Amino acid sequence: MIPAPRRGWCPGLARPMPTGDGLLVRLHPPGGGLTAAQMRAVATAARAGGNGLVDVTARANLQIRGVTPESHAGLLAPLMAAGLGDRRHDGGPQRLTLSGPAHAALADAVEAAGLAVPGLPAKTLVVIEGPDLGFPDTEADLRLRVGPEGLWFGLAAAAGVAWHRAAALEPALTVLLRGLAASGARRMRGLESGQRYALVAAAGLMASDPPAAGLGLVPGLHAANRVQETRGLSSPRGRGEGDAPLAGGGASAIHQDRREGEGVVPEEPHPAPPPHHRVDPSGIDAPPRSVDCKVAGALSPQAGRGDARSPSHRSTAPLGSSDPAPPRSPGTTLLAAEFPFGRCDAALLDRLAGWSERHGDRRAWLTPSRGVVLAARDADHADRLLAEAGAAGLIVSGSDPRRAVAACPGAPACGSGSVPAQADAHRLAAALAGVIGPVRVHVSGCPKGCAHPGAADLTLVGMPGGAYGVVPGGSAGDPPARVLPFEDVLERLHSAEPDEWSGRFREPA
Ligand code: SF4
Structure with a gap:
């Protein structure tokens, strides 16, 4: 059994966590929603105080990486002013x-x-x-x-x-x-x-x-409020399912x-x-x-925002944003997109903010699939949004093989990681063309398994020395069936169908 590192460390804005690439600041947008102004505030903070990289977590939070003790102090005021500060100080959920x-x-x-x-x-x-x-x-x-x-x-x-x-x-x-x-x-x-x-x-x-x-949205365009009615059909706007997976196999399984x-x-x-x-x-x-x-x-005054007593365990920071969203029109179309392996950066956040202003309601909603939902104003804006998001490298199709792979930051970003999980995940996804997500393979820098706490068809766990412990049908904390160099993992994936993985990765090299 590979010993798992200690769980339960919950970083925030005021309480960052040391990692391999500096301090990590976690932001908890209320409800998972961000205004365009908040997206830009995070992008600015990631550039000015971090290394420009931003993780989107499996709980729909954001993590600014590469922060230093000196730069951290400069992040507090602008992010709190943007409504992204820590909200409570009693160990309770920063975002409920x-x-x-x-x-x-x-x-x-x-x-x-x-x-x-x-x-x-x-x-x-x-x-x-x-x-x-x-x-x-x-x-x-x-x-x-x-x-x-x-x-x-x-x-x-x-x-x-x-x-x-x-x-x-x-x-x-x-x-x-x-x-x-x-x-x-x-x-x-x-x-x-x-x-x-x-x-x-x-x-x-x-x-x-x-x-x-509604269903959990697979990447692509979805007519707002019509997901249930269109399940099993092609898009009402004439798209094939491959282009706009309103109800692909993944949706039915969900x-x-x-x-x-x-x-x-x-x-x-x-x-x-x-x-x-x-x-x-x-x-x-x-x-x-x-x-x-x-x-x-219907909230009681004691529970609502009007409560002037401000219990000591919570902050008086404003909830959400003062920027009201414009009303949704009947033609509103949702774009669900995912960040490959949960990785975003300051430049992409700035682009998201711009897209939400040009095509939508000046908002984006983070999702637990390490993705984002944007509400396009009409069909034309939806088409342009889809094209721009795809060109920027976001996953906008349910059949994108990157959906089949989950990966944590790994080395060198995380000090606990012994393998370059992100780079290896890209190579794995290329080898998995034709394998449809959600997650079939999990690449974890260590046994903690941050990117995918549950079992996967194949879990690769970074080992000291840079090889991978291979766990067929298990999770990152389970004992590996074999320890293999990454090139050997790729070779076996190339020569086996997914239903053969379990046996293939238990065979001697
Ligand atoms: S699973 Fe990845 S991100 Fe989590 S502690 Fe291990 S190396 Fe770091």
Whole structure:
């Protein structure tokens, strides 16, 4: 067994982490959303205070690399002024929510509620899903879906997700978050069934199937709010699936995974809500954007942004940005793109900011697939956005072989890495032409496995001396079946189909 380095180190803006290429500053954009001004602020900071490289993490955060103790001091003020400072100082989640373009106001409301709850576990995550975008593969403690008759809370449980309906965001959200914080559990799924029952009853929730959410977006163009209806069809704008993978094989697999993993937990009790929490069928019936405003307005003053008491565990930094997004038009088209192996840089961030202004709503949304979603104003802008993003090296097709490879920064960027994981990942992707993602091969600079915590068809782990420990069907912390030089790994990949990898990499050299 390869010993794994210590986990749990959570860097932020004020508390950077030493790595092989200097200090690493992690930024946690609220909801995963960035305005054009915030993208430029990060780009400027990465150039001025770092080495210009920016990682996009699997939790949709940004990391500025190559910061020095001297340059770090100069990053604090501009990034805090841009609304990207650390938000709490009690070890709780710097960013509580993950959402998409349609639910910015709701994400702000959830963030504000979370900041008022001391003692939340560090990895607590609330995912907000809508008809145009879901996050089926992201491990969340709570899922929120907005429908025509209310708001649905999905509580993570050991056997899936237990869905319940509420009339409004509050007081249910604060009750659930306070209950998790007080439970001592690190994740919602760690609660005992009885604890979850008590929490659901206290929050006044009623068991109910939720409205459907959108699929996890594969790279390409997606008609906003039409992802569900167009599943299995070619683009309504006449594209073939290869060009605009609205519903390629990956999307269908994701949908199947969600059905297997997220059914209403059958043994969960179904408490009736107290009378004052009973759902009013006529109470929430507006389109999602309007619902967002109602939900945000339903926050109690203690939980919302208007709270003047400012508990000591949280910062008084502004939430999000003061730059309001223009309204979405019916022709809005979402572009989902991914950063190859999660690597971005200052120049690319500047270009993203420019694209969002010229073609979209001056915003970009980071995704857990180490990618970004931009909302193009109409079909023409979407076409230009797609072309510019592809030319800049972003992954804009679901069949791009780089999607099949996950890689951490590796050496020399990370001091724990013994192999050039990024450079080797590019060569691996070239060798994997025709192999469709998501992740089939994971290149990890060390056994910590930052880029892909789970198992992959093939995991390559950097070993002292520069060779790779090869783990077929396992994760970076598992014992390797063989230790091979990278050239031997490439040779075996060239001569075997993916379903032969397990045997091929267990054979003697
Ligand atoms: S997995 Fe990669 S990024 Fe993470 S500690 Fe190891 S070498 Fe560094």
